[in-house]
Amino acid sequence: MPKLTIDGREIEVEAGTTILQAAERLDPPIEIPRFCYHERLAVAGNCRMCLVEVEKMPKPVASCAMPVGEGMVVHTNNANVRKARQGVMEFLLINHPLDCPICDQGGECDLQDQAMNYGGDRGRYLEEKRSVEDKDYGPLIQTMMTRCIQCTRCIRFISEIAGTPVLGGLHRSEHLEVGRYVNAAVSSELSGNLIDLCPVGALTNKPASFTYRAWELKKTESVDAMDALGSAIRIDSRGNEVVRILPRVNDDINEEWLSDRSRFAVDGLKRQRLDRCYVRKDGKLVSASWSEAFAAIAEKAKGLAGSKIAAIAGDQTDCETMVALKDLMTSLGSANIDCRQDGAKLDGSVRASYLFNSTIAGIEEADALLIVGSNPRKEAPVLNARIRKRYLKGGFQAAMIGPKADLTFKADWLGDDAAILADIASGKHPFLQVLKSAARPAIILGQGALARADGAAILGLAKKIADEAGLVKDGWNGFNVLHTAAARVGGLDLGFLPGSGGLDTAGIVAAAGKGDVELVFLAGADEVEMAGLGKAFVVYMGSHGDAGAHRADVVLPSAAYTEKQATFVNMEGRAQRTTMAIFPPGEAKDDWKVVRALSDALGKPLAYDTVGQLRTRHPLFGQLGQLHPAAWGAFGAEGALEAKKLVSCIDNFYMTDPISRASKTMAECTASFGAGCGCNHHKKTGTHG
Amino acid sequence: MSNETEMTSFAFTPENLELAKKIIAKYPAGRQQSAVMPLLDLAQRQVGWTSIAVIEAIAEMLEMAPIRVQEVVTFYTMYNQRPVGKFHVQVCTNICCLLRGSDGVGDTAKQVLGVEWGETTADGLFTLSEVECLGACVNAPMMQVNDDYYEDLTPDTTKAVLDALKRGDTPKVGPQNGRQFSAPEGGPTTLTELTFGTEKA
Numbered sequence: 090m091p092k093l094t095i096d097g098r099e100i101e102v103e104a105g106t107t108i109l110q111a112a113e114r115l116d117p118p119i120e121i122p123r124f125c126y127h128e129r130l131a132v133a134g135n136c137r138m139c140l141v142e143v144e145k146m147p148k149p150v151a152s153c154a155m156p157v158g159e160g161m162v163v164h165t166n167n168a169n170v171r172k173a174r175q176g177v178m179e180f181l182l183i184n185h186p187l188d189c190p191i192c193d194q195g196g197e198c199d200l201q202d203q204a205m206n207y208g209g210d211r212g213r214y215l216e217e218k219r220s221v222e223d224k225d226y227g228p229l230i231q232t233m234m235t236r237c238i239q240c241t242r243c244i245r246f247i248s249e250i251a252g253t254p255v256l257g258g259l260h261r262s263e264h265l266e267v268g269r270y271v272n273a274a275v276s277s278e279l280s281g282n283l284i285d286l287c288p289v290g291a292l293t294n295k296p297a298s299f300t301y302r303a304w305e306l307k308k309t310e311s312v313d314a315m316d317a318l319g320s321a322i323r324i325d326s327r328g329n330e331v332v333r334i335l336p337r338v339n340d341d342i343n344e345e346w347l348s349d350r351s352r353f354a355v356d357g358l359k360r361q362r363l364d365r366c367y368v369r370k371d372g373k374l375v376s377a378s379w380s381e382a383f384a385a386i387a388e389k390a391k392g393l394a395g396s397k398i399a400a401i402a403g404d405q406t407d408c409e410t411m412v413a414l415k416d417l418m419t420s421l422g423s424a425n426i427d428c429r430q431d432g433a434k435l436d437g438s439v440r441a442s443y444l445f446n447s448t449i450a451g452i453e454e455a456d457a458l459l460i461v462g463s464n465p466r467k468e469a470p471v472l473n474a475r476i477r478k479r480y481l482k483g484g485f486q487a488a489m490i491g492p493k494a495d496l497t498f499k500a501d502w503l504g505d506d507a508a509i510l511a512d513i514a515s516g517k518h519p520f521l522q523v524l525k526s527a528a529r530p531a532i533i534l535g536q537g538a539l540a541r542a543d544g545a546a547i548l549g550l551a552k553k554i555a556d557e558a559g560l561v562k563d564g565w566n567g568f569n570v571l572h573t574a575a576a577r578v579g580g581l582d583l584g585f586l587p588g589s590g591g592l593d594t595a596g597i598v599a600a601a602g603k604g605d606v607e608l609v610f611l612a613g614a615d616e617v618e619m620a621g622l623g624k625a626f627v628v629y630m631g632s633h634g635d636a637g638a639h640r641a642d643v644v645l646p647s648a649a650y651t652e653k654q655a656t657f658v659n660m661e662g663r664a665q666r667t668t669m670a671i672f673p674p675g676e677a678k679d680d681w682k683v684v685r686a687l688s689d690a691l692g693k694p695l696a697y698d699t700v701g702q703l704r705t706r707h708p709l710f711g712q713l714g715q716l717h718p719a720a721w722g723a724f725g726a727e728g729a730l731e732a733k734k735l736v737s738c739i740d741n742f743y744m745t746d747p748i749s750r751a752s753k754t755m756a757e758c759t760a761s762f763g764a765g766c767g768c769n770h771h772k773k774t775g776t777h778g
Numbered sequence: 779m780s781n782e783t784e785m786t787s788f789a790f791t792p793e794n795l796e797l798a799k800k801i802i803a804k805y806p807a808g809r810q811q812s813a814v815m816p817l818l819d820l821a822q823r824q825v826g827w828t829s830i831a832v833i834e835a836i837a838e839m840l841e842m843a844p845i846r847v848q849e850v851v852t853f854y855t856m857y858n859q860r861p862v863g864k865f866h867v868q869v870c871t872n873i874c875c876l877l878r879g880s881d882g883v884g885d886t887a888k889q890v891l892g893v894e895w896g897e898t899t900a901d902g903l904f905t906l907s908e909v910e911c912l913g914a915c916v917n918a919p920m921m922q923v924n925d926d927y928y929e930d931l932t933p934d935t936t937k938a939v940l941d942a943l944k945r946g947d948t949p950k951v952g953p954q955n956g957r958q959f960s961a962p963e964g965g966p967t968t969l970t971e972l973t974f975g976t977e978k979a
Contacts, residue, residue: 254846257848257849259848259852260852261852261853269845270844270845270848272830273844
């Protein structure tokens with residue numbers, strides 16, 4: 090391990106570390122300015138801002154690209170270094186426009202910040218500045234290419250992390266422009282991260298352009314609920330409006346990336362909102378007060394047997410709400426509750442049967458992977474980037490049964506017939522051998538495989554493969570269920586599932602159609618087949634006027650995930666809590682408070698008045714951020730397989746839930762990119778009609 | 779990148795495909811992308827320019843993203859990004875040629891061909907380009923027609939070369955003033971007599 094001295098402080102680091110990294114490892118760290126260097130991207134070494142002086146070297150060296158050597162003596166901030174960086178800065182500013190006052194990056198711009206340290210107070214450059222034509226990067230990214238300093242971070246991100254190489258440096262020297270390939274769109278599901286990576290204002294947030302200044306925003310650290318990953322996010326709001334959502338670093342989950350839906354569906358939080366109660370009168374929803382709405386429900390519920398009442402929880406329903414709703418249903422004598430509105434054949438009995446057991450970070454250790462009935466690129470793009478990262482390290486074999494898609498990593502397509510799974514389980518198919526011979530084999534089971542009539546049989550086959558191939562061993566559990574709904578694992582953990590003799594989602598819909606169930610609570614459930622509910626009295630509680638509210642007889646407005654402190658359990662089983670960034674609109678209230686108030690109106694008051702009391706109802710509320718390996722057990726069933734293709738549960742990446750369906754930005758993305766297959770260069774894979 | 783003239787598809791001719799395979803085989807397995815430049819050159823020799831269709835065909839052949847090929851194409855000016863005539867006349871106007879009278883060469887070429895810089899004649903025979911140094915400063919001024927250098931030009935010799943090409947003749951390549959390669963004008967001035975070793979002249 091080489092030992093070196095940086096600014097008079099000795100440090101020993103492993104060989105291969107760069108000077109810049111070594112300086113950051115000092116305590117307290119020395120931060121060397123940089124534009125092109127990013128710790129999660131390949132080293133480019135082209136901005137030259139990180140120049141340092143190394144004794145006995147004739148010229149300043151780029152510290153981001155220079156590996157440490159034994160006995161090096163480095164100066165990061167002496168007069169020579171400052172002079173060198175001032176020179177670099179002067180060159181960078183030659184062609185950079187001085188439009189900071191109208192630039193969206195202003196106030197959070199690396200170039201602006203560094204220019205405070207190294208910029209001159211006047212320019213010496215009297216010649217003409219160059220200007221660059223703006224590029225069309227689609228509805229999410231605004232380009233101002235004249236501002237570009239050619240750090241190539243965007244090129245490296247889109248090629249390395251996103252795996253959709255559509256950006257490149259075209260032409261050369263003074264004419265060098267970062268541009269997009271003529272026949273390709275910047276349609277990666279992770280494209281929003283380019284905005285964060287851009288150290289200047291060349292790539293900015295298009296939907297939010299010219300609507301904010303960085304210093305006006307209130308920054309609230311929270312957790313994403315647009316998919317089941319539970320990515321760490323920062324909600325930037327102004328007044329009572331969410332302006333933008335950015336990722337936070339969480340190496341266990343999202344590193345520092347965020348999917349485009351989680352980032353750009355924010356305008357959906359302002360549209361189609363339910364801000365008051367509605368009661369259906371003469372076939373039309375008319376606005377009502379809370380007491381009128383509750384009275385209407387109480388009248389319907391009066392004297393109704395518990396078996397005639399049912400509740401379905403939606404994909405973004407928080408744990409507090411599900412606890413309260415389950416308690417309410419129990420006190421009403423109903424066992425007809427379900428959190429699986431897609432009908433996935435998962436039950437809560439064995440926790441390992443519905444978790445992403447390898448953990449999200451752990452998937453980077455897998456060396457063989459079988460993906461069943463899932464397109465992780467659409468269902469969890471950030472997770473997909475992890476798998477790609479694993480693939481790039483080499484020694485990784487992946488195969489998929491289900492939709493044929495470009496996953497940005499090499500995966501053999503075995504077919505889309507569930508019978509192949511049976512062949513693998515019985516050893517007829519050679520992929521079992523691949524899994525068996527791997528040190529850390531893994532399987533990813535998508536909701537597309539579970540939400541079918543033979544879902545339990547497929548789950549059983551997956552379990553059999555797991556046992557046969559040794560997916561579960563000491564310190565490793567490679568059995569992974571990929572969820573798409575933020576609420577799902579929480580619902581399964583809390584047992585928001587049919588009680589004894591209770592009906593599941595399909596049963597509730599069928600019974601409602603026949604008139605056996607007369608009162609249905611939809612807690613943010615919009616994906617239920619509304620037409621099948623027949624004449625049942627439907628109470629919809631949720632944030633958006635989506636399918637559920639259209640069918641409802643009483644609408645109760647509640648808060649979206651940015652407007653409450655609520656607990657969600659992500660797909661690896663990690664409970665996390667959102668933070669309230671803004672207030673719910675109008676008369677909308679926290680969901681659990683609505684349920685609590687309703688319980689009063691129904692004459693069955695719940696035993697808690699504060700969220701603190703509610704959270705004592707289940708241990709998961711006390712285990713925020715923790716992961717506990719789930720015990721392996723018996724689950725799944727044997728049964729005949731349907732002759733039906735395995736598909737992904739997501740048709741359109743950009744529109745999966747009430748918030749993204751209300752978002753204009755997401756509608757624009759759907760119009761320009763299609764359903765988000767994002768394939769650009771493999772034009773012949775046949776997945777994009 | 780210009781998309782002026784559409785070329786909807788591109789494929790190597792069978793002979794060129796053989797050649798392309800030979801070129802790819804020069805590089806270690808898995809490093810086939812290194813063949814991108816010779817393959818682009820081969821394609822350009824076949825169809826005259828490196829269109830988007832060429833880029834995509836080569837990208838697929840070498841299993842690389844088309845943008846990577848496009849980066850190479852736009853980096854090097856010798857890859858034509860738009861169609862050129864049968865004869866691509868490239869006149870150097872850098873400092874040495876300028877001092878030695880490249881203005882006259884350029885003006886003559888424009889006049890003889892009836893086109894401006896960057897244009898192609900109506901019959902599709904000539905494209906006239908202004909280029910940077912081609913490394914023949916010692917024989918300045920010069921121009922390159924396809925793979926051949928015509929050096930030590932004057933307006934008259936420029937016209938003669940272009941007229942010959944128009945007629946379908948093959949003008950003599952190299953210096954047009956009778957000079958041998960880069961030897962001094964008017965013949966050698968040193969080493970006029972042969973001496974070997976310590977032998978006295």
